[in-house]
Amino acid sequence: TWPVYYLYGDEPFKIQEFVEKVTAIAFPGVAASDPFCIDRIDGSTSTGSDVLGAVQSMGLFSAGAGKRLVIVRQAHQLKELDALANALMAGDGESPWGDSILLLVADNLDGRRKFHQWLKKKGYALEFKVARDAELLQWVHYLTKKRQLKVSAGVAELLAIVSDGSLYRLSQEIEKAWIYAGAQPGAELTLEHVNAVSSTQITHEMIELVRAVVEGKRTRSLLLTEKLIRAPEDAIGFVGFLTWSLKNANSPEFAKAAQIRNLRALRPKMLASLIELDARLKGSGVEATLLVEQFVIENTGELTA
Numbered sequence: 001t002w003p004v005y006y007l008y009g010d011e012p013f014k015i016q017e018f019v020e021k022v023t024a025i026a027f028p029g030v031a032a033s034d035p036f037c038i039d040r041i042d043g044s045t046s047t048g049s050d051v052l053g054a055v056q057s058m059g060l061f062s063a064g065a066g067k068r069l070v071i072v073r074q075a076h077q078l079k080e081l082d083a084l085a086n087a088l089m090a091g092d093g094e095s096p097w098g099d100s101i102l103l104l105v106a107d108n109l110d111g112r113r114k115f116h117q118w119l120k121k122k123g124y125a126l127e128f129k130v131a132r133d134a135e136l137l138q139w140v141h142y143l144t145k146k147r148q149l150k151v152s153a154g155v156a157e158l159l160a161i162v163s164d165g166s167l168y169r170l171s172q173e174i175e176k177a178w179i180y181a182g183a184q185p186g187a188e189l190t191l192e193h194v195n196a197v198s199s200t201q202i203t204h205e206m207i208e209l210v211r212a213v214v215e216g217k218r219t220r221s222l223l224l225t226e227k228l229i230r231a232p233e234d235a236i237g238f239v240g241f242l243t244w245s246l247k248n249a250n251s252p253e254f255a256k257a258a259q260i261r262n263l264r265a266l267r268p269k270m271l272a273s274l275i276e277l278d279a280r281l282k283g284s285g286v287e288a289t290l291l292v293e294q295f296v297i298e299n300t301g302e303l304t305a
Contacts, residue, residue, distance in 0.1 A: 001025060003095035004088060006075070006119045008106040009128035013167035015105055018128070019071060026069050026101055037067075043074040043106075048084030056097045068100040075104035085115035131167055136160035139167055143174050150188040157247070158191065161240040162198045173198060210242050218300035225292050232281055235288040239278050246271060270299050 001022065007015045027037050039054045055070040072078065087096045109125055110116050119125040131139060140156045140163075151159070159177075163170035174189070176197035181187045195207060209224040229235050246267050277295045281288060 001099075001101055002124055003097065003100075004102040004104065004119070004124050006104045006106065006109065006116070006125040007128065008076070008109050008125065011128045011130045011167060013171065014128035014131075018126070019103060019105070022101065022103060023069060026067065037069060039068060039070045041070065041072045043072045043104075044077040046072070047079050048081040051078065051102070052084045052087055055100050055102045067098070069103070070100070071103045071105065073105050074107075076106035076108055076110065078104075081113075081115050085118070089115070089118055131165065133160075133165075136163060136165070136170070139170060140174075143171055144189070147174065147178060148185045149174070149178060150186070152188075152190075154244070154247070155189055155191055155194060157244050158194055158241075159189075161237075161244055162194065164237075206238065206241060209238065210245050213242060213296060213300060214245060216300045218296065221296045221300050222293060225289065225296055229289045229292045232288045235281050235292050236278070238292060239274055239281070243271070243274055246274075273299055 005018075005022070007018060009015065023038070041051055041054060043051075051070060051072055055068060057068065078084075090096070109120065109127070111120075116125070137156055137160050140151065140159045144151050144156075159170060159173055162173055173194065177189045177193040178187060180197050181189055181193045205224065205228055209221060209228055212221040212224060229238060273295060277291060280286065280291050284291070
C-alpha cells in the first residue's frame with residue numbers, strides 16, 4: 001500500500017469500491033466500522049493539521065497493531081494544507097506515518113495547487129471516470145461475483161442496459177433482482193427477475209413493444225411506440241433492449257417470435273437499422289417518437305431478408 005491516495009473523478013461508486021478494497025487489505029478480517037482502526041474526516045470543516053494529527057496517532061486498541069486508516073471526504077476543500085503537504089513532500093514519498101494509510105477523496109484535482117501537482121507527479125492521484133459502455137459488462141460480472149450470484153451472458157447484457165450507465169443503479173438493480181429471486185447465496189438471476197424489479201423505462205410494456213417489432217406486428221408496434229416513446233431516453237432504452245433481444249433470440253421471451261419470423265435471417269438488416277436509429281437519435285434533432293415510428297415501419301410487416 002501507498003502512504004497516501006488522492007482519489008477523484010466523476011464516478012463515486014468506483015471510488016467507494018476502491019476504498020473498500022484498501023480497507024480490506026489494511027485490516028483483513030476487521031470490520032470497516034472499527035473506531036480503533038479508522039478515522040473519517042470531513043474536509044470541508046477540517047484542516048491539514050487535523051488530518052496529519054489523525055494519521056500520525058496510534059490506534060492503541062486496534063487490531064492493526066497501531067496502524068490507522070484515515071479517510072478524508074471532500075478533501076479538495078481542506079484548508080491550511082501546509083502541515084500535511086510538508087510532512088509528505090519532505091520525505092519525497094517516504095511514509096511519515098509508518099504503515100498507516102491516508103485516503104483523500106475529492107471531487108477534483110486542482111492543478112494550480114503545489115501539493116496536488118506533487119501528488120499527481122508521484123502517482124498518488126487516481127482518477128475514476130464514469131464507466132464506458134464497454135466497461136459495464138465487466139462491472140456486472142464483478143458485482144454479481146461479489147454477491148456470489150450467477151448470470152447468463154444475456155442477463156448480464158440486460159443488466160448493463162438497465163443500469164443506464166450508472167454503477168450505483170447497476171448495483172441496486174442486481175440487489176433488487178437478487179432479493180426477488182429469494183436472496184439466497186449462489187442464486188442465478190434470470191430475465192424474469194430483472195424485468196420484475198427494474199426501475200428503468202424497460203417495463204413490461206416496453207418488452208411488449210420489442211416483442212411486437214420482433215414478430216413484425218406493425219400496427220401494435222406503432223400504437224405502443226406512440227404510448228411509450230416520449231423522450232430521447234425512452235428511445236435509447238428501446239434501442240438497447242431491442243439490440244439485446246436480437247442478440248438473445250433464443251431466450252424464453254423471444255424464442256417463439258424468432259421462429260415465427262425467421263429472425264436469424266433478418267437480424268443483420270435490423271441491427272444495421274438500429275445503428276442508424278441510434279445515430280439519428282443522438283445527432284439529428286428530430287423528435288424521438290417520429291424516428292422510432294420510421295424504424296418500426298421499415299422493420300415490420302412484410303419484411304424479407
